[in-house]
Amino acid sequence: MRMSLLAPEFRVIRDEEKCIQCEVCVRQCAFEVHSYDLEEGKVASDDSRCVGCHRCATLCPTQALTIIRYPQEFRRNANWPEQVIKDIFKQSETGGVLLSGMGSDKDYPIYWDHLLLDASQVTNPSIDPLREPMELRTFLGRKPDRLKIETKKGKPRLKTEIAPQLKVEVPILFSAMSYGAISYNVSLALAQAARTMNTFCNTGEGGLHRDLYRFGGNTIVQVASGRFGVHPDYLNAAAAIEIKIGQGAKPGIGGHLPGEKVSQSISETRMIPEGTDALSPAPHHDIYSIEDLSQLIYALKEATCYKKPIMVKIAAVHNSSAIASGMVRAGADIIALDGFRGGTGAAPTRIRDNVGIPIELALAAVDSRLRAEGIRNQASIIAGGGIRNSSDVVKAIALGADAVYIGTAALIAVGCHMCQKCYTGKCNWGIATQDPYLVKRINPDIATERLVNLLRAWSLEIKEMLGGMGINAIESLRGNRLRLRGIDLTETELKLLEVKPAGESL
Amino acid sequence: MKKIYVKEEYCMGCRLCEIHCLVAHSKSKKIIKAYKEEFPRVLPRLIVEEKGPISFALQCRHCEEAPCIEACLTGAMGRDKKSGAVTCDEDRCVGCWMCIMVCPFGVILRDEREKKVATKCDLCPDEDIPVCVAKCPNEALVYEEE
Amino acid sequence: MRKSRNYLIVGNSVAAIAAIEAIREVDKTVPITVISQEPYRAYSRSLVSHFLEGKVTIEKVFYRKKDFYQRNKVQTILGKRVIAIKPKEKKIVLEDRKRIPYTKLLLTCGSKPILPSVKGIEKKDVFTFTTWDEVKRLAKTIKKAKSAVVIGGGMIGLKAAEGLKSLGLKVTIVEQAFQILPAILDKDGSKIIHRHLKEKGIRLIINDTVLEIRGKGKKVERVILGKSGEVDCDLVVVAIGVTPNLDLVKGTALKAKRGVLVDRFMQTSVKEVYAAGDVVEAYDFLYGRKRPIPVWPLAFQQGRVAGSNMAGKRMEYRGGLILNSIEVFGLPIITAGLSAEEKGYEILTKSDPKKKVYKKIVLRKGQIIGAILVGDIDRAGIIVGLIKDRLDVTNFKDEILEENFGYIYVPKEFRAKMVLPLEVR
Numbered sequence A: 001m002r003m004s005l006l007a008p009e010f011r012v013i014r015d016e017e018k019c020i021q022c023e024v025c026v027r028q029c030a031f032e033v034h035s036y037d038l039e040e041g042k043v044a045s046d047d048s049r050c051v052g053c054h055r056c057a058t059l060c061p062t063q064a065l066t067i068i069r070y071p072q073e074f075r076r077n078a079n080w081p082e083q084v085i086k087d088i089f090k091q092s093e094t095g096g097v098l099l100s101g102m103g104s105d106k107d108y109p110i111y112w113d114h115l116l117l118d119a120s121q122v123t124n125p126s127i128d129p130l131r132e133p134m135e136l137r138t139f140l141g142r143k144p145d146r147l148k149i150e151t152k153k154g155k156p157r158l159k160t161e162i163a164p165q166l167k168v169e170v171p172i173l174f175s176a177m178s179y180g181a182i183s184y185n186v187s188l189a190l191a192q193a194a195r196t197m198n199t200f201c202n203t204g205e206g207g208l209h210r211d212l213y214r215f216g217g218n219t220i221v222q223v224a225s226g227r228f229g230v231h232p233d234y235l236n237a238a239a240a241i242e243i244k245i246g247q248g249a250k251p252g253i254g255g256h257l258p259g260e261k262v263s264q265s266i267s268e269t270r271m272i273p274e275g276t277d278a279l280s281p282a283p284h285h286d287i288y289s290i291e292d293l294s295q296l297i298y299a300l301k302e303a304t305c306y307k308k309p310i311m312v313k314i315a316a317v318h319n320s321s322a323i324a325s326g327m328v329r330a331g332a333d334i335i336a337l338d339g340f341r342g343g344t345g346a347a348p349t350r351i352r353d354n355v356g357i358p359i360e361l362a363l364a365a366v367d368s369r370l371r372a373e374g375i376r377n378q379a380s381i382i383a384g385g386g387i388r389n390s391s392d393v394v395k396a397i398a399l400g401a402d403a404v405y406i407g408t409a410a411l412i413a414v415g416c417h418m419c420q421k422c423y424t425g426k427c428n429w430g431i432a433t434q435d436p437y438l439v440k441r442i443n444p445d446i447a448t449e450r451l452v453n454l455l456r457a458w459s460l461e462i463k464e465m466l467g468g469m470g471i472n473a474i475e476s477l478r479g480n481r482l483r484l485r486g487i488d489l490t491e492t493e494l495k496l497l498e499v500k501p502a503g504e505s506l
Numbered sequence B: 001m002k003k004i005y006v007k008e009e010y011c012m013g014c015r016l017c018e019i020h021c022l023v024a025h026s027k028s029k030k031i032i033k034a035y036k037e038e039f040p041r042v043l044p045r046l047i048v049e050e051k052g053p054i055s056f057a058l059q060c061r062h063c064e065e066a067p068c069i070e071a072c073l074t075g076a077m078g079r080d081k082k083s084g085a086v087t088c089d090e091d092r093c094v095g096c097w098m099c100i101m102v103c104p105f106g107v108i109l110r111d112e113r114e115k116k117v118a119t120k121c122d123l124c125p126d127e128d129i130p131v132c133v134a135k136c137p138n139e140a141l142v143y144e145e146e
Numbered sequence C: 001m002r003k004s005r006n007y008l009i010v011g012n013s014v015a016a017i018a019a020i021e022a023i024r025e026v027d028k029t030v031p032i033t034v035i036s037q038e039p040y041r042a043y044s045r046s047l048v049s050h051f052l053e054g055k056v057t058i059e060k061v062f063y064r065k066k067d068f069y070q071r072n073k074v075q076t077i078l079g080k081r082v083i084a085i086k087p088k089e090k091k092i093v094l095e096d097r098k099r100i101p102y103t104k105l106l107l108t109c110g111s112k113p114i115l116p117s118v119k120g121i122e123k124k125d126v127f128t129f130t131t132w133d134e135v136k137r138l139a140k141t142i143k144k145a146k147s148a149v150v151i152g153g154g155m156i157g158l159k160a161a162e163g164l165k166s167l168g169l170k171v172t173i174v175e176q177a178f179q180i181l182p183a184i185l186d187k188d189g190s191k192i193i194h195r196h197l198k199e200k201g202i203r204l205i206i207n208d209t210v211l212e213i214r215g216k217g218k219k220v221e222r223v224i225l226g227k228s229g230e231v232d233c234d235l236v237v238v239a240i241g242v243t244p245n246l247d248l249v250k251g252t253a254l255k256a257k258r259g260v261l262v263d264r265f266m267q268t269s270v271k272e273v274y275a276a277g278d279v280v281e282a283y284d285f286l287y288g289r290k291r292p293i294p295v296w297p298l299a300f301q302q303g304r305v306a307g308s309n310m311a312g313k314r315m316e317y318r319g320g321l322i323l324n325s326i327e328v329f330g331l332p333i334i335t336a337g338l339s340a341e342e343k344g345y346e347i348l349t350k351s352d353p354k355k356k357v358y359k360k361i362v363l364r365k366g367q368i369i370g371a372i373l374v375g376d377i378d379r380a381g382i383i384v385g386l387i388k389d390r391l392d393v394t395n396f397k398d399e400i401l402e403e404n405f406g407y408i409y410v411p412k413e414f415r416a417k418m419v420l421p422l423e424v425r
């Protein structure tokens, strides 16, 4: 075999004093890093195969394993840093498009970390969430322009008909992750956690497994360009329908689930033959204009008797705000914006790392535009793609979101270590895989509990932050950019975000 | 009585149950010592079965009508009155393997390190929860009332 | 008023002990009396060979703890023979003519060694190998002896041979059949054992019988064989099999063929008289008929069933099968069911003579009815379980003899029922 020029990415350090040759690492690594040498009676490791997922180190009963970055140094070169050289090696060896899993890991600015929250002092007292009621509930969907109230027998009654809404008890939803990209057990855990926390999970474009129909009340189903698994039962089982136009990690690109992952169960759920590649076209071939989009929105509304909100999801791109305006006018009840740091099961690395814009900027632009046009009430906004913790959630809502989507954070909660090898199908944590040997590693009961814990913890923190600002309902914060200040941002950035710089008073 | 059950679909074949069972029944009860210094090593008292993607750990079911107690030639195999566990008094056992012949689960093992004796799961009498259950990273083993 | 009740048990071995335990689970108060001609608390019959070799201490020969009878409120009459039972009068007669009445009787008087009718069999240095007393007597004789002949290559004969050899005697086994363990082993399996015995210094003479035991006066000096001349020896152990001990049953109303006949509840043909253990012929579910199976686990099960039914808790004996586990000079052998059968059945075997491993299963219409495991006996119980459950093994039969055979190969439904009862998915 020809020599590869690629040096390993990680080094496996085995403390021989601690290693008991129990072979747990051997059994746990689907990348076959570790192997038992019968002659030596010892376990050895092959650095070149290690993806840095830490599965072995986490399960090692004696903590004998440490995974570090491979300490090989290239000559320092600002033009040609290590990753650039390695990418060229890789492509010259394979002749293929570079693939990655999860969101971009590039060092672009993260605006969340340049936004600071306000707190009340003296003039408007802060609220102690442990003593006073604090509401994180919100409703997602089209709101009327004005409310008509009539009085019948002395009792006021709402006369305006309210469009269907999604009611969430925490403003955090699980974003679209398809069965196929993630395992059944993870899908189940997401659904169970969504139900427990009174929020929603999202099928992604992979259809809804028959056994998960019982979670339909907490499930958003997607209609994507491949139309996988879409049929009347599917639409009617759901709480809402999301038309997927684009995804933050790979705007303008379709999807590709390789045939090896299309098991019997996935083929049934997606309604495609077993073992065939599931190709999602880049565009919806019936949508070439806002008018076309409107047709699909209303077709779906018709199919579900106007009982469910219809959502449209787009990637955050340069013209998001104009597109969003069109989407609202086309009849979308909820707009989902997916920032360029959003996760994925597989994306061409170049696309992932170079296309789209940060969610913070897109969110601010869309919210501003819809307000300016006087149609902000006609659709809710869900922001996703790079929400990492509760303060990101609070900042997103202050920037104008009604709620947020989390995907990567949810997967990390159930064990993902961000090795970015989702596309290999060998996820050692049993998340992004369909391998029957690996999927067992997610016990849905444990995973559900971890997800529920995460949402509970974030809720407590969000209440704490709201209370600090003297606000007792999440809805009162929405679009309240006066409670945000920018730090270390240029004037242009501040203008785009419509926030004042830190230090500037009202 | 509380027994150990396995949820087959969550057993990932890591064999940590086996490893910690061995440690729990070693002299030092310390994992590195048990593996590196105590020879001959004690046996784990459970069996992990594996075939393709399927695996599960199996240990004594502590049967109500226990064939091993019926078949034991010496009276070594008996029932702990308090816990209800089927236990083997290794001091009295002579290694006739009658129990191995009749145990329908195949979870009694031959310990031939010194004197030949039958050895089996004792439900870890000194622990609240048997170690195999406590250490199963995926809760594929549970300790529950029948 | 309640009639005074008392249960009488003749025999004080495994069947009796199991019966006592079963009675006491149901009835804590009924008076129980156990009578045995042997002057000991219940002991493990098969440990007599270990005792002979000095491998176990006296205390460990006993089957239950010292306070067993006291704790279970059992009166014992040990060292006294029962010479008759009178079912009509509901009494038994002791050797001292004392009569003891009973309301319920359990016979567990076991089996007796079969003695061949050859000249010299009555000599002092001819032993059987079935009771502790006999083995204690043997132990004394061995001290002066240099060589021994064991008549019979069955399980007890092999045990005796091993014991004698380990004490330094030259041992010859004389077996009438073409192989040792003819009742339970086949030709290929026995070949491995023959070689093993030879390696361990045992002389094995097959296809021959002892015609006469010769020696001056009461002494044993040699045996005369039918075909192979004569073999010098200082003592003889006779182990050509056992037969139900019907001494007490003959001439009574209790029906018996080769053993005492019992129903599914271990009751004899006479009401209130039960029998269990080697003395009975009970249902062999593989054989499809009743026959005596003199093995310890069945004696236990039958004793338990009898005791439970005596005490008023209905329990059924579901039938048994022949089961044997024996180690011959460190080589483990397990056989189950109709293990020696060949003709008309599907046979699967696996052997590795070098490692002294031989495995065989006998299949009848997809079900296992017999098994032989030599050398590698781990998890043998699973196969025995499959025999008992009569599971159709056609789909995984080729796996059964593999080294890692286990539940993972059996159908999931069966596995779920057997080992994973919590799992409902």
Ligand SMILES: Cc1cc2nc3c(=O)[nH]c(=O)nc-3n(C[C@H](O)[C@H](O)[C@H](O)COP(=O)(O)OP(=O)(O)OC[C@H]3O[C@@H](n4cnc5c(N)ncnc54)[C@H](O)[C@@H]3O)c2cc1C
Pocket (backbone or CB within 6 Å): B073, B096, C010, C011, C012, C013, C014, C015, C016, C035, C036, C037, C038, C045, C046, C047, C048, C049, C080, C081, C082, C083, C108, C109, C110, C111, C129, C130, C131, C156, C159, C245, C247, C248, C276, C277, C278, C279, C294, C295, C296, C297, C299, C323, C324, C325, C326
């Ligand atoms: C050396 C040896 C090794 C063995 N090894 C094994 C083995 O490995 N596995 C196996 O399954 N089986 C083995 N067996 C067979 C097993 O021991 C018997 O199946 C079992 O002992 C039967 O138990 P039992 O209670 O029916 O009767 P027994 O054990 O035969 O006991 C009969 C009892 O009745 C008493 N008794 C009899 N007649 C009278 C009377 N007239 N008056 C008073 N008392 C009387 C005796 O004293 C004794 O207490 C072995 C047997 C021997 C001898």
